[in-house]
Amino acid sequence: MKKKILAIDIGGSKMLAGIVEMSRDGNTEEGAGWKSMILSAAGESLPAEMTEEKILEKIRTLAASAAAQIAGTASEKETLQEIDAVGVTIPGLADERVWIYAPFSGIQNFPIAEALEQEFGRPVFIENDVNACAIAEGLLGACRGVRDFIWLTISNGIGGGVVLDGRIYRGAKGFSGEFGHLCVAEDGELCGCGKRGCLEAECAGPGISRFYARLTGEKIPASEIAERAEAGEPAALETFRREGKVLGRALANAANILNPARIILGGGVARAWDLFYPTLEETFRKDIFRRANEDVLIERTALGYEAALLGAAVLPIAD
Numbered sequence: 001m002k003k004k005i006l007a008i009d010i011g012g013s014k015m016l017a018g019i020v021e022m023s024r025d026g027n028t029e030e031g032a033g034w035k036s037m038i039l040s041a042a043g044e045s046l047p048a049e050m051t052e053e054k055i056l057e058k059i060r061t062l063a064a065s066a067a068a069q070i071a072g073t074a075s076e077k078e079t080l081q082e083i084d085a086v087g088v089t090i091p092g093l094a095d096e097r098v099w100i101y102a103p104f105s106g107i108q109n110f111p112i113a114e115a116l117e118q119e120f121g122r123p124v125f126i127e128n129d130v131n132a133c134a135i136a137e138g139l140l141g142a143c144r145g146v147r148d149f150i151w152l153t154i155s156n157g158i159g160g161g162v163v164l165d166g167r168i169y170r171g172a173k174g175f176s177g178e179f180g181h182l183c184v185a186e187d188g189e190l191c192g193c194g195k196r197g198c199l200e201a202e203c204a205g206p207g208i209s210r211f212y213a214r215l216t217g218e219k220i221p222a223s224e225i226a227e228r229a230e231a232g233e234p235a236a237l238e239t240f241r242r243e244g245k246v247l248g249r250a251l252a253n254a255a256n257i258l259n260p261a262r263i264i265l266g267g268g269v270a271r272a273w274d275l276f277y278p279t280l281e282e283t284f285r286k287d288i289f290r291r292a293n294e295d296v297l298i299e300r301t302a303l304g305y306e307a308a309l310l311g312a313a314v315l316p317i318a319d
């Protein structure tokens with residue numbers, strides 16, 4: 001079975017669109033045999049002020065340029081007509097049809113699935129971006145056949161997706177898995193949510209910068225601190241040791257509640273894995289309820305930098 005999916009990832013500051021071929025052979029177990037191939041991809045940054053109309057306009061443009069990359073002698077329009085379905089990931093909260101809430105703009109209750117079905121004439125599937133990454137990890141990545149796992153993205157913010165018994169766990173109001181707002185430091189850094197000491201405020205990219213600035217007086221991006229740590233600079237190394245420690249304790253608390261088989265980390269900060277993983281592992285092992293959680297594996301995403309686009313691509317094939 002083969003399907004061509006138009007995958008759209010709407011991020012907080014940029015949008016990606018790509019055409020992804022999803023295929024599976026008939027002999028494999030249910031859900032275990034999907035493969036993906038990204039045929040084309042196009043991306044652009046998004047303006048700070050976003051409206052429903054601007055988002056639709058950007059999707060139109062990026063879908064056309066993703067189609068143009070593989071069109072050959074056909075037109076973009078003909079290429080888009082070969083699409084079987086559209087998958088869209090959004091920041092914030094979505095139900096099956098409607099983008100209910102966006103954290104960074106005034107968008108609320110935007111019936112985006114309907115608007116895109118009119119645009120492309122194909123079924124449209126939408127999902128929160130981190131939940132979509134978790135679904136993709138389960139179908140294509142490190143969690144094939146794993147029924148219970150946590151997916152955590154650590155970049156400019158921290159978001160989580162929880163898969164329990166093979167399905168995304170959503171919670172009473174759809175906001176389950178908000179690991180970014182676990183309280184990890186009393187009177188700590190101010191978080192965007194209004195609280196102090198949230199995991200996101202302490203351990204996402206800006207939190208890493210703030211901690212390093214407290215040690216050195218110098219404010220530089222987390223990616224640069226990682227480079228300095230790799231070069232052996234003591235303050236940078238200390239910053240990532242502390243990152244691992246705080247993350248390790250938060251993940252141990254999460255594991256003690258949920259008893260997952262695996263915890264998967266993705267997002268830009270996860271690229272500095274070798275710098276923070278040793279203290280993360282050490283703190284995690286110390287803080288878990290051992291009898292329940294000593295087999296929990298903590299791993300990097302197997303989807304690499306393409307996790308976001310693959311998250312959108314799997315939505316039409318996930319049940």
Ligand SMILES: [Zn+2]
Binds near residue numbers: 192198200201
């Ligand atoms: Zn918070």
